[in-house]
Amino acid sequence: xxxxxxxxxxxxxxxxxxxxxxxxxxxxxxxxxxxxxxxxxxxxxxxxxxxxxxxxxxxxxxxxxxxxxxxxxxxxxxxxxxxxxxxxxxxxxxxxxxxxxxxxxxxxxxxxxxxxxxxxxxxxxxxxxxxxxxxxxxxxxxxxxxxxxxxxxxxxxxxxxxxxxxxxxxxxxxxxxxxxxxxxxxxxxxxxxxxxx
Amino acid sequence: xxxxxxxxxxxxxxxxxxxxxxxxxxxxxxxxxxxxxxxxxxxxxxxxxxxxxxxxxxxxxxxxxxxxxxxxxxxxxxxxxxxxxxxxxxxxxxxxxxxxxxxxxxxxxxxxxxxxxxxxxxxxxxxxxxxxxxxxxxxxxxxxxxxxxxxxxxxxxxxxxxxxxxxxxxxxxxxxxxxxxxxxxxxxxxxxxxxxxxxxxxxxxxxxxxxxxxxxxxxxxxxxxxxxxxxxxxxxxxxxxxxxxxxxxxxxxxxxxxxxxxxxxxxxxxxxxxxxxxxxxxxxxxxxxxxxxxxxxxxxxxxxxxxxxxxxxxxxxxxxxxxxxxxxxxxxxxxxxxxxxxxxxxxxxxxxxxxxxxxxxxxxxxxxxxxxxxxxxxxxxxxxxxxxxxxxxxxxxxxxxxxxxxxxxxxxxxxxxxxxxxxxxxxxxxxxxxxxxxxxxxxxxxxxxxxxxxxxxxxxxxxxxxxxxxxxxxxxxxxxxxxxxxxxxxxxxxxxxxxxxxxxxxxxxxxxxxxxxxxxxxxxxxxxxxxxxxxxxxxxxxxxxxxxxxxxxxxxxxxxxxxxxxxxxxxxxxxxxxxxxxxxxxxxxxxxxxxxxxxxxx
Numbered sequence: 001x002x003x004x005x006x007x008x009x010x011x012x013x014x015x016x017x018x019x020x021x022x023x024x025x026x027x028x029x030x031x032x033x034x035x036x037x038x039x040x041x042x043x044x045x046x047x048x049x050x051x052x053x054x055x056x057x058x059x060x061x062x063x064x065x066x067x068x069x070x071x072x073x074x075x076x077x078x079x080x081x082x083x084x085x086x087x088x089x090x091x092x093x094x095x096x097x098x099x100x101x102x103x104x105x106x107x108x109x110x111x112x113x114x115x116x117x118x119x120x121x122x123x124x125x126x127x128x129x130x131x132x133x134x135x136x137x138x139x140x141x142x143x144x145x146x147x148x149x150x151x152x153x154x155x156x157x158x159x160x161x162x163x164x165x166x167x168x169x170x171x172x173x174x175x176x177x178x179x180x181x182x183x184x185x186x187x188x189x190x191x192x193x194x195x196x197x
Numbered sequence: 198x199x200x201x202x203x204x205x206x207x208x209x210x211x212x213x214x215x216x217x218x219x220x221x222x223x224x225x226x227x228x229x230x231x232x233x234x235x236x237x238x239x240x241x242x243x244x245x246x247x248x249x250x251x252x253x254x255x256x257x258x259x260x261x262x263x264x265x266x267x268x269x270x271x272x273x274x275x276x277x278x279x280x281x282x283x284x285x286x287x288x289x290x291x292x293x294x295x296x297x298x299x300x301x302x303x304x305x306x307x308x309x310x311x312x313x314x315x316x317x318x319x320x321x322x323x324x325x326x327x328x329x330x331x332x333x334x335x336x337x338x339x340x341x342x343x344x345x346x347x348x349x350x351x352x353x354x355x356x357x358x359x360x361x362x363x364x365x366x367x368x369x370x371x372x373x374x375x376x377x378x379x380x381x382x383x384x385x386x387x388x389x390x391x392x393x394x395x396x397x398x399x400x401x402x403x404x405x406x407x408x409x410x411x412x413x414x415x416x417x418x419x420x421x422x423x424x425x426x427x428x429x430x431x432x433x434x435x436x437x438x439x440x441x442x443x444x445x446x447x448x449x450x451x452x453x454x455x456x457x458x459x460x461x462x463x464x465x466x467x468x469x470x471x472x473x474x475x476x477x478x479x480x481x482x483x484x485x486x487x488x489x490x491x492x493x494x495x496x497x498x499x500x501x502x503x504x505x506x507x508x509x510x511x512x513x514x515x516x517x518x519x520x521x522x523x524x525x526x527x528x529x530x531x532x533x534x535x536x537x538x539x540x541x542x543x544x545x546x547x548x549x550x551x552x553x554x555x556x557x558x559x560x561x562x563x564x565x566x567x568x569x570x571x572x573x574x575x576x577x578x579x580x581x582x583x584x585x586x587x588x589x590x591x592x593x594x595x596x597x598x599x600x601x602x603x604x605x606x607x608x609x610x611x612x613x614x615x616x617x618x619x620x621x622x623x624x625x626x627x628x629x630x631x632x633x634x635x636x637x638x639x640x641x642x643x644x645x646x647x648x649x650x651x652x653x654x655x656x657x658x659x660x661x662x663x664x665x666x667x668x669x670x671x672x673x674x675x676x677x678x679x680x681x682x683x684x685x686x687x688x689x690x691x692x693x694x695x696x697x698x699x700x701x702x703x704x705x706x707x708x709x710x711x712x713x714x715x716x717x718x719x720x721x722x723x724x725x726x727x728x729x730x731x732x733x734x735x736x737x738x739x740x741x742x743x744x745x746x747x748x749x750x751x752x753x754x755x756x757x758x759x760x761x762x763x764x765x766x767x768x769x770x771x772x773x774x775x776x777x778x779x780x781x782x783x784x785x786x787x788x789x790x791x792x793x794x795x796x797x798x799x
């Protein structure tokens with residue numbers, strides 16, 4: 001993970017220059033400044049979009065969900081407390097909840113749990129495009145939501161255990177245990193489905 | 198450390214290095230040979246995950262960003278508003294405020310937020326209304342399936358919403374208008390635009406919908422309720438629509454409502470209700486009133502239901518009408534008055550918060566019978582319960598206690614308001630009250646309303662003058678009096694001189710002012726000179742007499758020291774030409790009544 005990302009996710013206090021700008025934008029957005037929120041959108045939307053794209057496997061759905069996440073963040077930011085959760089982690093939590101809501105109401109259309117291995121025509125536009133990816137996707141789809149989330153954050157979003165803890169609202173030590181069990185479960189699922197190609 | 202925890206730490210370390218590209222799986226296994234058996238399968242899965250392609254980040258699409266920015270400018274933010282004294286009230290410190298905020302945060306943070314997604318409209322977002330769920334269940338329809346929706350959810354054009362048999366909910370539209378849903382109510386948002394003009398169109402299928410519609414003077418502005426057979430359209434008003442099959446009941450609590458039945462328009466004025474059946478007017482009549490509750494004291498009051506709905510005002514100027522069947526007037530323009538109509542039975546809490554000095558009463562008037570509850574002068578916040586019972590179809594409203602209970606603000610329940618332009622821009626009640634009183638006094642005297650800065654300036658002048666008089670310091674009194682001649686704003690000077698005239702009507706004040714000016718004849722002359730150009734003749738004469746400039750005063754009339762508030766007929770109004778014996782009404786400023794008495798000292 002890049003050093004700047006680690007600092008940003010850990011909260012405003014850990015970086016002397018960048019957090020000042022972010023902190024100021026957050027504070028102004030909390031008081032209804034839409035332009036300030038636009039700065040936050042520019043800064044964090046690409047990453048949240050990337051996370052949602054990995055989780056949904058569908059760029060269009062991810063775009064819609066990301067837009068909803070930021071709308072929700074705009075509405076709720078007056079109640080955001082910087083001392084609680086770092087802003088980026090706060091957005092991640094919203095994104096996760098948004099995705100869970102989405103799949104709950106639209107299942108089984110696009111959830112990883114119900115996703116079939118991609119057909120050739122779709123392969124290029126989906127995350128799990130290769131044959132191994134399809135096998136992995138199938139195995140991932142059998143994992144619990146916690147396990148899927150921790151693996152996505154760890155490997156596809158390249159987050160550390162500490163950052164994942166902030167996003168998931170768990171202690172770092174808990175995340176370490178969770179990622180270990182997630183990998184063990186993934187291994188079992190891969191073996192049960194015939195292994196990786 | 199246990200083996201499991203050891204392994205978890207080692208795996209985490211290996212993952213860090215693997216993801217960073219510094220180690221391979223083999224490197225890790227070589228480094229921790231004693232854990233090889235446990236690590237190998239796990240790291241194999243990790244390597245497979247690591248090999249997955251990652252999506253590249255990119256700057257937000259410009260078109261989407263523009264649409265998003267437009268959307269949030271029209272979408273209200275959610276803020277918790279708390280029933281607490283304003284910062285200016287004595288005894289409330291910043292530390293106490295922090296405690297209140299800390300106490301408030303978990304409650305609101307616990308409110309789950311659900312968001313309804315629009316399918317197939319990725320770049321064209323309409324304005325959103327915000328859902329507040331007071332109790333029970335509210336649901337939205339997604340792909341034909343009803344799904345519970347949480348407090349704070351955004352409801353947009355095309356969304357369908359219903360409350361369960363226990364559900365009490367409210368929609369706040371971008372302009373601050375609200376629609377409260379009773380249990381068993383189902384609606385759909387057909388149009389929703391926050392721009393100017395406003396366009397809110399709701400289709401009501403069943404139940405009761407209590408609408409508090411913000412006045413919007415912009416041409417083409419719409420707020421409409423559509424039913425199977427009728428259209429209900431309003432501008433700024435408070436009304437309720439009840440739909441039961443082909444029947445509809447429209448009740449107007451404030452303003453006026455236009456009900457369209459086919460080609461026929463039916464006007465439903467304030468205090469009236471109509472019942473329609475299909476496209477036919479079936480019945481009309483007065484809205485049965487269950488009583489009034491007047492807060493004749495400088496307190497902002499709010500009635501709170503057991504579910505958390507609130508109707509009333511806060512000292513910061515926020516007003517809200519969330520409880521179906523009761524309305525309130527604005528305490529910023531006079532004594533706050535609640536009118537009860539089809540209020541649900543139950544026990545309500547009337548919460549009062551002081552915005553000015555002085556005492557007074559809570560007056561409950563039911564069927565011409567008054568029940569008065571005096572308000573403690575010292576109380577900053579107080580509560581009294583109101584019980585509503587229904588017997589033989591009639592509502593009975595009564596006060597549960599004979600005396601309000603003083604409460605610290607922190608124990609008072611919160612008022613749940615979605616922040617909109619309506620609440621953000623409201624001036625506080627004390628400012629509204631002072632401006633309204635000063636403007637009314639000026640209008641009675643000159644026939645024209647004063648500008649807001651003048652009335653505000655006059656209010657501040659009155660406060661300074663009272664302070665100087667209380668100090669009994671002649672120099673301090675002269676310093677304040679000098680303001681009437683030193684400023685370039687003639688409107689402000691006129692308003693200040695009117696305040697001075699009102700004050701010197703009290704003989705002791707006249708003596709004080711006259712004594713203070715005895716050592717500064719030049720200032721006395723300046724004041725009277727400016728008064729000669731700013732005040733009408735009768736007020737000028739009154740001031741001259743009070744300052745001991747003119748001859749003998751007219752014989753004092755046997756009138757009370759404070760005249761009651763006259764309701765002047767138009768012909769009697771002091772319009773600057775006909776200034777006979779009619780005097781300006783007393784002015785309420787900062788909770789203190791500044792009265793006018795007839796010329797002459799006892």
